[in-house]
Amino acid sequence: MHRTATTLADGRELVYFDREPGAARDLVDRRPLEPAASLSETRLDPVLGEWVTVAAHRQQRTYHPPAGECPLCPSRDGRLSEIPAADYEVAVFENRFPSLATGAADHVAARDEPLHTLRPGDGRCEVVCFTSDHDASFADLDEPGARLVLDAWTDRTAALSALPGVRQVYCFENRGTEIGVTLAHPHGQIYAFPFVPSRTTRMIARAEAHRARTGRNLFEDLLAVERESPERLVLRGEHWTAFVPFAARWPYEVHLYPHRRVPDLTALDEAERAEFPGLYLDLLRRFDALFPAEPGAAPNRTPYISAWHQAPKEGGAELALHLELFTIRRAPGKLKYLAGVESGLDAFVTDVSPESAAERLRGAASA
Incomplete structure (x- = not known):
């Protein structure tokens, strides 16, 4: 570069x-x-x-x-x-x-x-x-x-x-x-x-509580469990795994973790950097394949947010780098709006089960 x-x-x-x-x-x-x-x-x-x-x-x-x-x-x-x-x-x-x-x-x-x-x-x-x-x-x-x-x-x-x-x-x-x-x-x-934004603060607090309770890192334990749960796995490489979280908030939501816990992008090694592009492009193309375009129409592009969660400069020793990718589209022509309970109370209600979302994403590669 x-x-x-x-x-x-x-x-x-x-x-x-x-x-x-x-x-x-x-x-x-x-x-x-x-x-x-x-x-x-x-x-x-x-x-x-x-x-x-x-x-x-x-x-x-x-x-x-x-x-x-x-x-x-x-x-x-x-x-x-x-x-x-x-x-x-x-x-x-x-x-x-x-x-x-x-x-x-x-x-x-x-x-x-x-x-x-x-x-x-x-x-x-x-x-x-x-x-x-x-x-x-x-x-x-x-x-x-x-x-x-x-x-x-x-x-x-x-x-x-x-x-x-x-x-x-x-x-x-x-x-x-x-x-x-x-x-x-x-x-x-x-x-x-x-x-430090509140989402990060809450993640750190949960990770610190998990460490105090178990002596282990929350994100390492979470990744290990999800790698053994094929019903929510989407992609698995030598250095990265992508899965739909057990309590996904969005209709189609995938988290991508490196297998080695690191605090931020600067700590990735060359093997992890080399594998990431292929897996990430595969995920994005699966998202686009979720809602195929009508015959003769322009290629579909699923709206999404892709976000890197990185540890803050101080106080984030328990946090693990990971990418969160999700769409607000829940069905063809239908969006997931953040209405009363989501916007008012931050209490999410999802319209698609995480297991069925993962199944659709696994099958989307051939669409």
Whole structure:
């Protein structure tokens, strides 16, 4: 993997990732951009003890532009985009409309009042462009292309974890307008949080309780049990296993674990990195095969969220790196909405049993 870093016209960082050195990458952003001020702030919910990010400036972000005006496509034919080069393999840059940004403290003052705790939204949000092909999807990448994205995720995890004040790095992809994606170009995001999100905090607490009770690691025990439960297994390689969790929240949800417990992407070894692309692409293509397109229609692309759970910089010794992939589609033309009990109480009700979801995913490879 070869990386080339540059700076955009408004001071944001851009990094090109290539399989081999020597690719022509334009490093000059010719757009007349002024630096954007981040007004992000984080507020502590006194009832739940959870941080909420307030980023009202994001209302101005680009929303469903025509394909010819996509800001994630390369700069070609006189049209300038976020990517100055005329082509690229993988490109990562700071979001122009970030939820969290370095320098927020220059514009937002901290507040410590009874029941009103507020901090500047210091952190960083990056956009990861998986390919220059606007009409592609992650599942359309070949294995070397998927490996390059993994290398980019790893590079950015290391770089962002080193920033002052960052406590956790979260790599994820939203795909599909049903999920809320506003740019059709195949891309993901990385958030560098100044706090440990509540989902991670709960996982750590459960793992620590399991350690105190059994003397063992929760995630190692969970993986061992699921690897022996064929009714929920989807894929199994030499170094990774994908399974539908016993208490899956979503209609079709798969967790992908390396067999060796590691805290984050930077700790994977070469054998684990080499096997991941093939297994992950297989999973994504199985998701697309769940709901076949009508004859003569465009190929189906199942909406999904793909998320890497990584240990925070401190206090996450019991956490294990794993990827969570799920779709909100429960049947052809039907979505799983988070209504009263899910949104109001965080009490999920699923419409598909985990065992039948795993069976469908195992059979989806031949669809």
